[in-house]
Amino acid sequence: MYPASFDYHTPGSVQEAISLLGKLRDDAKLLAGGHSLIPMMKLRLAQPKHLIDLRKVPGLAGIREDGGSIALGAMTTHWQVESSKLLQAKIPVVSDAAGMIGDPQVRNLGTIGGSLAHADPAADMPAVMIALGVEFVIEGARGRRTVKVDDFFKGLMMTAVGPDEILVEIRVPVPPAGSGAAYLKFPHPASRFAVVGVCAALTVDGKGICTKAGVGVTGAGTKAVRAKGVEAGLAGKALDQAAIEAAAAKAADGVDVQADLQGSAEYKSHLLRVHARRAIEAALGRAKGGK
Amino acid sequence: MTLPVKMTINGTNYRHEVEPRMLLVHYIREVVGLTGTHVGCDTSQCGACTIILNGQAVKACNVFAVQADGAQIMTIEGLAKNGQLHPIQEGFWEKHGLQCGFCTPGMIMAVYQLLERYPKPTEAQIRHQLEGNLCRCTGYHNIVKAVQYAAEKMAGR
Amino acid sequence: MATATGTRLFGAPEKRREDPRFITGRGQYVDDVKLPGMTHAAFVRSPHAHARLKRVDAAPARAVPGVVAVYTALDLKVGALPCGWMLPNIKVPPRPALASGKVRYVGEPVAVVVGETAYAAKDGAEAVRVEYEALPGVSDPRKAHDKGAPQLFDDIPQNQCFYWTIGDKTATEAAFKSAAKVVAQPLRNQRLIPNAIEPRACVASYAPGTGDLTLWVTSQNPHVHRLLMAAFILGIPETKMRVIAPDVGGGFGSKIFVYNEEVVAAWASKALARPVKWTAERRESFLNDAHGRDHVTEVEMAFDRGGKITGLRVKTHANLGAYLSTFAPLIPSYLYGPLLSGVYRIPAIFCEVWGMLTTTAPVDAYRGAGRPEATYLLERTMDRAADDLGVDPAELRRQNLILPFTSGTPYQTPVAFAYDSGNYEPALNRALELSGYAKARREQEEGRKRGRYIGIGVSTYIEACGPAPSAVAGSLGAGAGLWESGQVRVHPTGAVTVYTGSHSHGQGHETTFAQLVADQLGIPMAQVEIVHGDTAQIPFGMGTYGSRSACVGGSAILMSLDKVKAKGRKIAAHLLEANEQDLVFEGGKWSVKGSPGKAKTWGEVSLMAYLAHNLPQGMEPGLEATSFFDPPNFTFPFGAHVAVVEVDAETGQTKLLKYVAVDDVGRVINPMIVDGMVHGGIAQGVGQALWEHGVYSDDGQLLAATMMDYALPKADQLPSYETERTVTPSPVNPLGIKGAGETGTIAATPTVANAVIDALAPFGIAHIDMPLTPDKIWKAVTAARK
Incomplete structure (x- = not known):
């Protein structure tokens, strides 16, 4: 409940934050909403010597449409994502998933960028990001670079964001007409993190053939991953029940499922398959419904 | 290291020097002396420390006081107006x-x-x-x- | 507050008088206490379940800025924490306030750091270096009994603290020999962690000038705290210690006991001549608050051909943790075995309990305390039996119910208790009716055809409340009497201050007791003040647990009210120049029968008691009385609950659809408050059935040690409940109250567990141990499908 001492910095620009990161190195942590970091500091599981708070950096929060994408500033809170009319209209699954994170108070301060850069293996949003095929805009001393979601999650709480870089924006492509997506999770009864979570994003053509499938899974393993087997079972197919079930059966393939108090690896693999099927069914319903 | 913070809590302005590590809930309870906001856990599950920070409900145990510099805060003590319960x-x-x-x-x-x-x-x-x-x-x-x-x-x- | 004189307040849903301070943030809890010069304590705790303490190096901590002092067991000059309940041949291991020689559970305090701020104290605690030599641990009470299991104490072989039995072994064996059917079920009643939302806390303030020690502590029984600390631990006169339990944020048993931290804080305050505050971090609550339940049990129930129970045999290994908490031995013995008859006629019962020490946190009373364990095994077994016998579980219960006995003649069970009064069938009938039992069964049948798994759970229960007849308690091993005190002081204006030895930490005594007093005296509630929680103000009292406040504490107040009324009557008769027998006391005044104009009000009589200008000859001035009510028996609330659940057989997830509770708690002072307690109890009972588990690894690491891991029930996991009551007054106290604080917790656990297992009946699943988590259900369903 009583974090260790640290020095506190409030840079006024991304560049200033980056140069602080460069100078302070491993002793420093970036602070966005703080809802992943501060609990760890209170238990003294994290004891950074410096905190670099991004709250005074202009331009890091907000949701805007930019060409065929919606750009989410890294400091946009989960509540802003949850309640965004733009997202609800264009990519509702992102708002839906944001509304399942933590609890209302957590969503008011926790940020999408902070959460994604923290890369908790049981976080919700990574599965959605994978399914939608987003891109991450990362800024460092040498300028900005863009990283595709498949190259972003590197391992347990590890991402492509370098030690002196900052995640500044997430670009979510607006799905074409005939698309639908759904995120379903099996929440931990206490923490509300995902024991498993599956996001399915589908596009179907006029004949009911799935032209594009994105499926991301979270919770069960050490990092969120793309369920390639499921996607392969969906793309190019007419999605009848048999096809859906066959595809969903691959949901745990390639996931390093971890056993814990919530269940065995076998059980969690099973949950992944069930949630994949249900998410696909829900996504398909929405795709056919026009969203 | 201490840093100056100022904030408005239930309409009253406060200015103090605090350690950056001081949690907002401790600032409100120990420094300002408003003990209606409670601490029930250390992992931000229980919500006993919920306050309204700049118009939004937040868990004051999960915010450093320095992050709330310049903020408008309402605690339980500020909800009833002129002796009239909300x-x-x-x-x-x-x-x-x-x-x-x-x-x-x-x-x-x-x-x-x-x-x-x-x-x-x-x-x-x-x-x-x-x-x-x-x-x-x-x-x-x-x-x-x-x-x-x-x-x-x-x-x- | 409509409390005009003459209003019938007993039985009215009065809004609570304590609420205005709580809803405006003006409650005063221990952590809100702030004193000049106050320091803060942080504890260094063992990360090992079992280890030899090689060396504690405090020097690095002393160098931390803001650290005032560091103490270890070598510094501390206090006695061991005592255990207040003895059983025959019990072996009581010494429990030091700070570990010495060995640590025996994760979280055991090893050293304390006192700092200028809580942050500095914590910094200091992090800096203390402790060298341990790890030893093997054991968390399971049955494994701890094995030869070769890790030994916690050299002189307690195989970790057996006590062996205790109740009932008639020979008669029970005979019943099983002649049984037509025997149902056997091994089961576990898992460990729970109480988690009152207010963490435990204390502020100790020693005044060097007078030698007075004041301790603010989160206590359910401040006098017991004072007695045990002054007499047994600190060795100071009771008169030099004042214990204040101000607003306390829930207890559920966990705040009955004397813990290490307040002892150390009290001692340190004297050593430093400064106030010392300690407030538990939630993680510390998980590690060091007394846990609840944790039984491993074998049950066998014998039936005759007609489905009548003929015998019950129970063998339980009860986990006591590493040391005996204040009342630990009582819980799995006398609060457990004597409840095994439930509301059923069972001619022969025999119960054996092995009280086991393990390398885990101490286990003691948690809401219900022993009675939920007894009820769970009985009610789970009844469902198993109904299944085996092919009868409806509600019917099996009905045909075994004890017949009504409401005339004051108690029902003698074969396990010591004589129930006070009971009429069990109406509660069962009403619960079935309210839940739409027959319709639910039809829907269940329909649903199963479509792959929906609806389950209906029924449970009856009985509990022993209102502890206790002191002589009985003493004969069973209690280190204290279990009466309650109630003092009534009437002021010259007729306003009344009541001092009760009961303690409210959510129960609403300031309201219910005021209703009782205002009703008796015919004065407005605003004229009544209820004082509790301060040993300097209140005569010795026993505190609040076991649903005893209204029936025992309330009765003590009633006795004092009778005394002041009797004296008031004499004064009124004197003033009215009438015979006492000719006076009627009604609506707050005494009037002469037949001439209602001739009257003296309560206020006038009270004033005269203090003016003393015109009192009956020889009468002392003043108007106050102190009484101690020692009940002649326990009270026995009972009831029947029904739950309807739906299980997603694919994921194992359970959803609670409906919950109906019909309780009989005797007479009720404030139905709104009683309903509220039932609601909260239900949630805790559901929590045990479905989610909560203070799970330790085999070697004693606590794996659910934060609120992120230990699943307390949340709003969105529960439905609204339907509650009703039948009323069978208790003959053992003048108020007819049986007690209502624990009913929900006791009944809800088996009710919901039975409902879940009932939902899984199509899979042939007969039992799963709690908590009935999705993974366990899925595993059972998967195994059944193979």
Whole structure:
């Protein structure tokens, strides 16, 4: 409940934050909403010597449409994502998933960028990001670079964001007409993190053939991953029940499922398959419904 | 290292020097001396420390005081105006929405935001929106009733 | 507050008088106490379940800025924490306030750091270096009994603290020999962690000038705290210690006991001549608050051909943790075995309990305390039996119910208790009716055809409340009497202050007791003040647990009210120049029968008691009385609950659809408050059935040690409940109250567990141990499908 001492910095620009990161190195942590970091500091599981708070950096929060994408500033809170009319209209699954994170108070301060850069293996949003095929805009001393979601999650709480870089924006492509997506999770009864979570994003053509499938899974393993087997079972197919079930059966393939108090690896693999099927069914319903 | 912070809490301006590591809830309780905001856990599950920070319900145990520099804050002590209970407080009293009272301030502040966002909540919405607040006494039954009372009362205004 | 004189307040749903301070943030809890010069304590705790303490190096901590002092067991000059309940041949291991020689559970305090701020104290605690030599641990009470299991104490072989039995072994064996059917079920009643939302806390303030020690502490029984600390631990006169339990944020048993931290804080305050505050971090609550339950049990129930129970045999290994908490031995013995008859006629019962020490946190009373364990095994077994016998579980219960006995003649069970009064069938009938039992069964049948798994759970229960007849308690091993005190002081205006030895930490005594007093005296509630929680103000009292406040504490107040009324009557008769027998006391005044104009009000009589200008000859001035009510028997609340659940057989997830509770708690002072307690109890009972588990690894690491891991029930996991009552007054106290604080917790656990297992009946699943988590259900369903 009583974090260790640290020095506190409030840079006024991304560049200033980056140069602080460069100078302070491993002793420093970036602070966005703080809802992943501060609990760890209170238990003294994290004891950074410096905190670099991004709250005074202009331009890091907000949701805007930019060409065929919606750009989410890294400091946009989960509540802003949850309640965004733009997202609800264009990519509702992102708002839906944001509304399942933590609890209302957590969503008011926790940020999408902070959460994604923290890369908790049981976080919700990574599965959605994978399914939608987003891109991450990362800024460092040498300028900005863009990283595709498949190259972003590197391992347990590890991402492509370098030690002196900052995640500044997430670009979510607006799905074409005939698309639908759904995120379903099996929440931990206490923490509300995902024991498993599956996001399915589908596009179907006029004949009911799935032209594009994105499926991301979270919770069960050490990092969120793309369920390639499921996607392969969906793309190019007419999605009848048999096809859906066959595809969903691959949901745990390639996931390093971890056993814990919530269940065995076998059980969690099973949950992944069930949630994949249900998410696909829900996504398909929405795709056919026009969203 | 200490840093200056200033904030407005329940309409009063405060200025202090604090260690950066001081949690906002400790600042409010220990430095400012408003002890209505409680601490019930150390992992931001229980919600007993919920306050309104710049218009939004947040868990004050999960914010450093320095992050709230310049903020407008309302705590449980600031909810009743001129001795007049807020309809939410009234609802908790009328419907027996509390027993030991320890979770109550945080619960009420969470409801304050709930009713701002969902003025006519369904029971399911109430229960979902209160998932960040733990109560060990009431089984939530009468808390739901208290929120419904407040919603009706506020709609009638 | 409509409390005009003459209003019938007993039985009215009065809004609570304590609420205005709580809903405005003006409650005063221990952590809100702030004193000049106050320091803060942080504890260094063992990360090992079992280890030899090689060396504690405090020097690095002393160098931390803001650290005032560091103490270890070598510094501390206090006695061991005592155990207040003895059983025959019990072996009581010494429990030091700070570990010495060995640590025996994760979280055991090893050293304390006192700092200028809580942050500095914590910094200091992090800096203390402790060298341990790890030893093997054991968390399971049955494994701890094995030869070769890790030994916690050299002189307690195989970790057996006690062996205790109740009932008639020979008669029970005979019943089983002649049984037509025997149902056997091994089961576990898992460990729970109480988690009152207010963490435990204390502020100790020693005044060097007078030698007075004041301790604010989160206590359910401040006098017991004072007695045990002054007499047994600190060795100071009771008169030099004042214990204040101000607003306390829930207890559920966990705040009955004397813990290490308040002892150390009290001692340190004296050593430093400064106030010392300690407030538990939630993680510390998980590690060091007394846990609840944790039984491993074998049950066998014998039936005759007609489905009548003929015998019950129970063998339980009860986990006591590493040391005996204040009342630990009582819980799995006398609060457990004597409840095994439930509401059923069972001619022969025999119960054996092995009280086991393990390398885990101490286990003691948690809401219900022993009675939930007894009820769970009985009610789970009844469902198993109904299944085996092919009868409806509600019917099996009905045909075994004890017949009504409400005339004051108790029902003698074969396990010591004589129930006070009971009429069990109406509660069962009403619960079935309210839940739409027959319709639910039809829907269940329909649903199963479509792959929906609806389950209906029924449970009856009985509990022993209102502890206790002191002589009985003493004969069973209690180190204290279990009466309660109630003092009534009437002021010259007629206003009344009541001092009760009961303590409210959510129960609403300031309201219910005021209703009782206002009703008796015919004065407005605003004229009544209830004082509790301060040993300097209140005569010795026993505190609040076991649903005893209204029936025992309330009765003590009633006795004092009778005394002041009797004296008031004499004064009124004197003033009215009438015979006492000719006076009627009604609506707050005494009037002469037949001439209602001739009257003296309560206020006038009270004033005269203090003016003393015109009192009956020889009468002392003043108007106050102190009484101690020692009940002649326990009270026995009972009831029947029904739950309807739906299980997603694919994921194992359970949803609670409906919950109906019909309780009989005797007479009720404030139905709104009683309903509230039932609601909260239900949530805790559901929590045990479905989610909560204080799970330790085999070697004693606590794996659910934060609120992120230990699943307390949340609003969105529960439905609204339907509650009703039948009323069978208790003959053992003048108020007819049986007690209502624990009913929900006791009944809800088996009710919901039975409902879940009932939902899984199509899979042939007969039992799963709690908590009935999705993974366990899925595993059972998967195994059944193979």
